[in-house]
Amino acid sequence: MSEPTFTLDGREIPFAAGQSVMQAALAAGVFVPHLCYHPEFRPHGSCKLCTMKINGRHATSCTTPAAAGLEVESDTPEIQDKRRTLLQMLLVEGNHFCPSCEKSGECKLQALGYELGVLTPHFNLLYPDRPVDASHPDVLLDFNRCILCELCVRASAEVDKKSVFALAGRGIRKHLIVNAESGKLGDTDFALTDKAAQVCPVGVILPKKCGFCVPIGQRRFDAAPISQHVDEFKPVAIPGERA
Amino acid sequence: MNQHDAIQAVLARHGNDGTRLMQILRETQEALGWLAPETLTAIARGVNWPRAKVEGTASFYSFFHTRPLGLYRVLWSDNITDRMLGSVELMQAMCQKLWLEPGRVSEDGLVSVDATSCTGMCDQGPAVLVNYRAVTRMTPERVDRMVELIRSRTPLADWPQDWFRVEDNVRRSDILLGNDMVPGDALRACLARGTESTLNEVKAAQLRGRGGAGFTTGLKWEACRNAPGKTRYVVCNADEGEPGTFKDRVLLTRQPDLVFEGMTVAAYAIGASKGYVYLRGEYRYLLESLNSALARRREAGLLGKNILGRSGANGGFDFDIEVHLGAGAYVCGEESALIESLEGKRGVPRNRPPYPVTHGFLDQPTVVNNVETFAAAALIALRGGDWYKSFGTPRSAGTKLLSVSGDCERPGIYEYPFGVTVQQVLEECGAGVGTGDTQAVQISGPSGITLGPDEFGRRIAFEDIPTAGAFMIFDLRRDIFDVVRNFIHFFAHESCGFCTPCRVGTTLLKNLVDKIAGGHGTRSDLNEIHNINRVLQAAAHCGLGHTAGNPLAHTLEKFRPAYERRLKSLEFEPAFDLDAALSQARQMTGRDDAGAHLANELETPR
Amino acid sequence: MNAPLPRRKLRVATTSLAGCFGCHMSFLDIDERLLDLLELVEFDRSPLTDIKHCGTRGPCDIGIIEGGVCNAENVHVLQEFRRNCKILVALGACAVNGGLPAQRNHLDLRDILATVYQTEAGLAQGTQIPNDPELPLPLNQVHPIHEVVKVDYFLPGCPPPADAIWKFLTDLIAGRTPQLGHGLIHYD
Numbered sequence A: 001m002s003e004p005t006f007t008l009d010g011r012e013i014p015f016a017a018g019q020s021v022m023q024a025a026l027a028a029g030v031f032v033p034h035l036c037y038h039p040e041f042r043p044h045g046s047c048k049l050c051t052m053k054i055n056g057r058h059a060t061s062c063t064t065p066a067a068a069g070l071e072v073e074s075d076t077p078e079i080q081d082k083r084r085t086l087l088q089m090l091l092v093e094g095n096h097f098c099p100s101c102e103k104s105g106e107c108k109l110q111a112l113g114y115e116l117g118v119l120t121p122h123f124n125l126l127y128p129d130r131p132v133d134a135s136h137p138d139v140l141l142d143f144n145r146c147i148l149c150e151l152c153v154r155a156s157a158e159v160d161k162k163s164v165f166a167l168a169g170r171g172i173r174k175h176l177i178v179n180a181e182s183g184k185l186g187d188t189d190f191a192l193t194d195k196a197a198q199v200c201p202v203g204v205i206l207p208k209k210c211g212f213c214v215p216i217g218q219r220r221f222d223a224a225p226i227s228q229h230v231d232e233f234k235p236v237a238i239p240g241e242r243a
Numbered sequence B: 001m002n003q004h005d006a007i008q009a010v011l012a013r014h015g016n017d018g019t020r021l022m023q024i025l026r027e028t029q030e031a032l033g034w035l036a037p038e039t040l041t042a043i044a045r046g047v048n049w050p051r052a053k054v055e056g057t058a059s060f061y062s063f064f065h066t067r068p069l070g071l072y073r074v075l076w077s078d079n080i081t082d083r084m085l086g087s088v089e090l091m092q093a094m095c096q097k098l099w100l101e102p103g104r105v106s107e108d109g110l111v112s113v114d115a116t117s118c119t120g121m122c123d124q125g126p127a128v129l130v131n132y133r134a135v136t137r138m139t140p141e142r143v144d145r146m147v148e149l150i151r152s153r154t155p156l157a158d159w160p161q162d163w164f165r166v167e168d169n170v171r172r173s174d175i176l177l178g179n180d181m182v183p184g185d186a187l188r189a190c191l192a193r194g195t196e197s198t199l200n201e202v203k204a205a206q207l208r209g210r211g212g213a214g215f216t217t218g219l220k221w222e223a224c225r226n227a228p229g230k231t232r233y234v235v236c237n238a239d240e241g242e243p244g245t246f247k248d249r250v251l252l253t254r255q256p257d258l259v260f261e262g263m264t265v266a267a268y269a270i271g272a273s274k275g276y277v278y279l280r281g282e283y284r285y286l287l288e289s290l291n292s293a294l295a296r297r298r299e300a301g302l303l304g305k306n307i308l309g310r311s312g313a314n315g316g317f318d319f320d321i322e323v324h325l326g327a328g329a330y331v332c333g334e335e336s337a338l339i340e341s342l343e344g345k346r347g348v349p350r351n352r353p354p355y356p357v358t359h360g361f362l363d364q365p366t367v368v369n370n371v372e373t374f375a376a377a378a379l380i381a382l383r384g385g386d387w388y389k390s391f392g393t394p395r396s397a398g399t400k401l402l403s404v405s406g407d408c409e410r411p412g413i414y415e416y417p418f419g420v421t422v423q424q425v426l427e428e429c430g431a432g433v434g435t436g437d438t439q440a441v442q443i444s445g446p447s448g449i450t451l452g453p454d455e456f457g458r459r460i461a462f463e464d465i466p467t468a469g470a471f472m473i474f475d476l477r478r479d480i481f482d483v484v485r486n487f488i489h490f491f492a493h494e495s496c497g498f499c500t501p502c503r504v505g506t507t508l509l510k511n512l513v514d515k516i517a518g519g520h521g522t523r524s525d526l527n528e529i530h531n532i533n534r535v536l537q538a539a540a541h542c543g544l545g546h547t548a549g550n551p552l553a554h555t556l557e558k559f560r561p562a563y564e565r566r567l568k569s570l571e572f573e574p575a576f577d578l579d580a581a582l583s584q585a586r587q588m589t590g591r592d593d594a595g596a597h598l599a600n601e602l603e604t605p606r
Numbered sequence C: 001m002n003a004p005l006p007r008r009k010l011r012v013a014t015t016s017l018a019g020c021f022g023c024h025m026s027f028l029d030i031d032e033r034l035l036d037l038l039e040l041v042e043f044d045r046s047p048l049t050d051i052k053h054c055g056t057r058g059p060c061d062i063g064i065i066e067g068g069v070c071n072a073e074n075v076h077v078l079q080e081f082r083r084n085c086k087i088l089v090a091l092g093a094c095a096v097n098g099g100l101p102a103q104r105n106h107l108d109l110r111d112i113l114a115t116v117y118q119t120e121a122g123l124a125q126g127t128q129i130p131n132d133p134e135l136p137l138p139l140n141q142v143h144p145i146h147e148v149v150k151v152d153y154f155l156p157g158c159p160p161p162a163d164a165i166w167k168f169l170t171d172l173i174a175g176r177t178p179q180l181g182h183g184l185i186h187y188d
């Protein structure tokens, strides 16, 4: 029996039962812009970068189950334009000064900006006041760059079983907090080896004592644009999920 | 009782159950005044949740405070209808008399004054909440008196009781508000009929949800009944957060039995044994009366074990209802966010599918319906689907409660069969009488639709203008731009912050509208508004974000001059006030020469 | 399809506002291609010329701005450029999003001035906040230039690579919408 398929920008995409539109696309080698998706975690659906037009309606491809016969559009000027706007929203929401960011060249937000040709934040910058937390011996938290994707929250709760991170506040005041009455990472049981220390798509959770270990220009997305890294984003079994 | 004992008592009352965190936090705050860092730590330990998760919930809701906000906390309802009745000036006067800035606590820790989203008293504003108790019909005299009572630290119990009176203002009744059902009669009819045919009557009635989305109730109940699960839940959505809506408040005041009976009917039809009423925090004052109504029903055998004497292996029917209070978050009216909140979490809408009918409260099949939907369901259970369907229009069965407010002589609740024209409502509530013609009506709240006079012939019905019930009237004295600005501020304040487009986009919209209000808007700002709105509509996660730009879109189409007369003719204006941006440097250097100022417009070319 | 080459040389003006001249240095890094460029353009007001105001010798075609807006003087210069240039380009991180100078934006300017001129240890006796009317006053916050005037094109980077500047300008001069592509778009 042949695998069921749907069409994505005119191309037939096969999928396995339980896969999302996005997982199927990635498995077929089609890059899908994303920030809150991570192959080892359940979809979150918050960044909205993966939005596509599915059977004529906009929807996040990371949360939409693949189904036979779906007509999906992704790489259209209209959708790419909306994705650019979303990136610009994230760029003005935080304080992104890439020249001094250790994550530059490895950062998905930045890489997607390059990929989609975002040349300006466009909107008026909000310049929020977000202090840095340097209380932990091995890890620095620079909240200025947090895009609130909750990957660290999920990794710490689901993999590390520590729940070091959570979100507080609402709306534009929403922000990341750590699990301590003092509010300081140094007062938690967080460790550099935690899964939560590995998943941040941007430059918030950074190992200390490593300033520019990999020189700028030789970093992950310097060599090849993020769209050529599609193999790294292909679906894998999610720990704790039934197959 | 000391702090520790107070917290432990609350925890014990709720069985140290984290899913009851909302109630735990509220009761602790009622006992201790605020939620201090060590209080949150103690609660987290008590419910055995990570502390950060407890703080995450506490910081999400407007009515929980993690810093002290005074012995007296006064919150002015900030709906446009309150503003039209003078709330802004009254709040200013109150702040001046108390030597306060809005949002700040007085130095002696006595009092804070701030604004809050619509409190659902639009027909008797301007309204405030004092320590989360509703006070209606504020006047300059009441402000003076209230300031005195606060200064003299008079307990709320000794304040004039008349202030706390909330009127029902029922102006027109029909089958729902005019019913004289004896509590239990609808249930008796159901039990005689059986579950299957009870469901069939609701389906035959073609009842559609009254909370806004208009989903067919019978189908929802059926899907829930058929979904596999350990148990099932019935949830009544009494969050009523849409500005301009207050009909659920009146139903819960006048007809609590009808609502509870409708919930019990639903429980019977789907096989649920537990129900919750999610009551918005603004209606805290209703809690005691609702609880006594529930107690009465238990005594009468209409709730609890073996309802109406039904016991035994196949006939037994057990069901009980509990009232849960929200804490100031409009988004919790969205059904999946409501369920998250019921579970003690941040009120963030879930990813769907799965839907609540299969995976709802505690992951079990759950029916969520609006207060009015349950009330109508009780009537249907009593008198049958065909009877109900004979009211309204062929595609919109039954009646609808409208919450009428704004520029009219008789604001209040109007029950009409579906199909009534906007014009008829305007005439019957005395709109425009003596104040000039009606220029616009906002139907179903900020997320609804703005109608101009040439559309007043349209009908309230699912097939024409669907509505959750708000009906706000603006006559020619009003500036439509002020209305829109108020609505956009509301959405920015109430965005839950989960998804990028709404979290950031609503704030960007707010900044643009404020820029236009400040006289610095240009045509390019209007284009920007359209742009952001398109992204909200396409990419937002829930209805709040999808509709947040509606007031702008509708009024830019229908009331464009309201914007244009504020625009600069220039194609571009700075995002901020250039001259004001030098204010701090002027202050520090003491300079005031010509070079210490900037013209806000491009200098004319030489 | 190539656009026809312009018949007259395009007038280009450049300036550095709250910037470090790094973008101008990167511009000069296009090296010998500068000579090719001079076949196509002539410079108006610019650190490369001694013309004091742009527009005094006729309108400019392209204005290139390095740096963000941090004081009243920056506002005047930027407005002068906008008035006199048909196309305005934000060159580099500071012009595009405020860059390094904007890192002060979460601090209150009054606190900054007080610290620097009044409370900092080791200040000379009698040091006070300069209030000479000749000096431009700083703005409460640093702003990217698109918040003050309309900007037509943006070329990010700290600084943008010389190749990016070359590609951008040659596209623009030839009448094409500038396209950068991988390796030429940089935020750092």
Ligand SMILES: Cc1cc2nc3c(=O)[nH]c(=O)nc-3n(C[C@H](O)[C@H](O)[C@H](O)COP(=O)(O)O)c2cc1C
Pocket: B208, B209, B210, B211, B212, B213, B214, B215, B237, B238, B239, B240, B241, B242, B330, B331, B332, B333, B334, B335, B336, B368, B369, B370, B371, B373, B542, B543, B544
């Ligand atoms: C932002 C938002 C707020 C809502 N607020 C309410 C509300 O206050 N009351 C309500 O009944 N439904 C509200 N809804 C609709 C609910 O999600 C849900 O559709 C409704 O409760 C279902 O009940 P019904 O079918 O009886 O209308 C809201 C929806 C959204 C998106």
Ligand code: SF4
Pocket: A095, A096, A097, A098, A099, A101, A102, A103, A104, A105, A107, A108, A109, A110, A145, A202, A203, A204, C187
């Ligand atoms: S997180 Fe990414 S976008 Fe933000 S400053 Fe760092 S590299 Fe730049």
Ligand code: SF4
Pocket: A145, A146, A147, A148, A149, A150, A151, A152, A153, A176, A199, A200, A201, A202, A204, A205
């Ligand atoms: S710190 Fe990083 S992983 Fe965590 S929410 Fe922020 S951006 Fe996401």
Ligand code: SF4
Pocket: B331, B348, B349, B494, B495, B496, B497, B498, B499, B500, B502, B503, B540, B541, B542, B543, B544, B545, B546
């Ligand atoms: S649209 Fe707004 S309210 Fe809805 S999930 Fe997104 S941020 Fe939250």
Ligand code: FES
Pocket: A033, A034, A035, A036, A037, A044, A045, A046, A047, A048, A049, A050, A051, A060, A061, A062, A063
């Ligand atoms: S990747 Fe789908 S919403 Fe973030």
